[in-house]
Amino acid sequence: MRTSRARNRAALSMAATLPLLAGALALGIPDASADSASGGRHALQGTKPAWATDAADRGATADSGKVSIRVHLAGRDAKGLAAYAAAVSDPQSVSYGKYLSAEQAQARFGATRQQVAEVRQWLESAGLTVTGTNQHYVSATGDVATAEKAFGTQLRNYRKGNRTYRAPSSNASVPTGLGAAVLAVSGLDNAPHKSSHDDTLPPPDEVFRNSGPFSSYYGSNVASTLPSAYGSTVPYAVKGYTGKQLRAAYGAGDWTGKGVTVAITDAYASPTIAEDASEYARRNGDAPYRKGQLRQVLPADYTQTEECGASGWYGEETLDVEAVHAVAPDADIVYVGGASCYDADLLDALNKIVDHRLADIVSNSWGDIEANETPDVAAAYDQVFKMGAVEGIGFYFSSGDSGDNVASTGTKQVDVPSNSAWVTSVGGTSLAVGKNDTYQWETGWGTLKAGLSADGKSWTNFPGAYTSGAGGGTSSTVKQPSYQRGVVPDSLAQANGKKRMRTAPDIAAVADPNTGFLVGQTQTLPDGSLGYDEYRIGGTSLAAPVIAGVQALAQQARNGVPIGFANPVIYDRYGSKAYHDVTDYPLGPNQELAVARVDFANGFDASDGLLTSLRSLGKDSSLKAVKGYDDVTGVGTPAAGYVNSYRRR
Secondary structure (H helix, E strand, C coil): CEEEECCCCCCCCHHHHHHHHHHHHHCCCCCCCCCEECCCEEECCCCCCCCCCCCCEEEECCCCCEEEEEEEECCCCHHHHHHHHHHHHCCCCCCCCCCCCHHHHHHHHCCCHHHHHHHHHHHHHCCCEEEEECCCEEEEEEEHHHHHHHHCCCEEEEEECCEEEEEECCCCEEEHHHCCCEEEEECCCCCCCEEEECCCCCCCCCCCCCCCCCECCCCCCECCCCCCECCECCEECECCECHHHHHHHCCCCCCCCCCCEEEEEEECCCCCHHHHHHHHHHHHCCCCCCCCCEEEECCCCCCCCCCCCCCHHHHHHHHHHHHHHHHCCCCEEEEEEECCCEHHHHHHHHHHHHHCCCCCEEEECEEEEHHHCCHHHHHHHHHHHHHHHHCCCEEEEECCCECCCHHHHCCCCCEECCCCCCCEEEEEEEEEECHHHCEEEEEECEEEEEEECCCCCCECCCCCEEEEECCCEEEEEEECCHHHCCCCCHHHHCCCCCCCEEEECCEEEECCHHHCEEEEEEEECCCCCEEEEEEEECCHHHHHHHHHHHHHHHHHHCCCCCCCCCHHHHHHCCCCCCEECCCCCCCCCCCCCEEEEEEECCCCCHHHCEEEEEEECCCCCCCCCCCCCECCCECCEECCCCHHHHCCC
């Protein structure tokens, strides 16, 4: 998964408004309005980051420093937007499925020209230079002193980790007359706001190959010459599941996603995606692409290419495109690239999908840790998701690849935007597909790695160290949405205190790189030439597009009617035969599972030797996949009955 906070997707009568508003509040979304500050000012709650504490204060920011900000616009009716988004997504509501067109949504909930003009005029009168305007925000630049005066707060330097960043010392504010127009302001703090993909994605600029031996399906090739583990011999890792195997595992049946469009967002764009996707389909038995079935919508320019590791995002796009097509071979795919891995540019990509209604389903394999999220940016993301919901667009986000994040950050926390109450958070599993494409079992994705001893007779430090696993857990910032009530145990919802909070993920699919997906991509070969090659890959970067593909099948099954924001219907099916209820011990209590894996030491051939390891499955940091809802796999993974449960008769 790419993570980055620069991110390494008709008027109601008053009588109808009140119950809809109650539904919005039940989702746990903070009220968009803010208390009026003294002196004729309107406070923008949450503009002071949580990390800007007195203990971290390192003094005032120099007045001459430069600030680039975005004033995000609240639109005509922020409360009404949340209410309508909740209603059209709730199967129990009379408004369920009554989506608006992009034009209707903008006319009803978008910012007015007058709001844009008023915000622009105010910024200019405050001495800031306006650099851009659109229906979502007004951007501007200026020095620190001018920004402080405009937003009624002092900018100071604060220690965050090993670095020092600028941030407001108190919540920013705007003139009272602009309070209804302004949702949030971002850019007053200058901590990195970017996303990235996970380490499980090899850089496409250098070739990556998997060594053998392999299994063609789970258990087909047993490592009889290697030491046993947990009392028995173990199979070699699969070479990489194909679309045929994944479709069988998740109950695709004869559905193909015909008539459905899936959007994919990432940063940048692979220059060889069309050729790579076509070659991969040809080699691996997927349907060939129709003319126009795969297209890209790209920005005019790219920025921060070195800081964001632009070439690393090529593999992310390739995985997402090929996984969606493998699961839903007739679905149209539109890739919408961000100009960088920063939040501002990824928000622009998401807004582009909503503004032009480019797709029904949006797969996003990127994010960051919740500690790096600030309420201003979270509010901007949620507004996109809510606008998408009223148009019948569903957003799916990877839950993360570092389990509870303790190993990588020292603190238990979830990933963002996966923590949003308005998106579907996708967790991950280890998947066993057996002979004749038969689903065998799944565990929660979490891996321990032990190396082969020098004499080849045992596993060193068995069972080994934690390497990676599906993200999940309890949010510290987002209240529990109504669709999770009665499903998520209080032991999880109240993990951070007395208040019930949003828990991730919502649903899951295969993610473990050791039971992963085969991907084909143009890479730089050892002799320096460019060439197509294939490798096995995983991460919740795989799970998200797989679920997006399954949702395309489900939408086709309901006669093409968009599912929209899917969480209410996903939880409505909880406990039914629509799901595989995934646990870490699918074969029985204490029956451990593991695979043997052999890798090239240099990543592409045996000239520098081979590395043999044992990968134990179902070991996701402190997170556990158990019977019922859990914070590794959510309600479970799609079973044979899932797609057909959407069928309209």
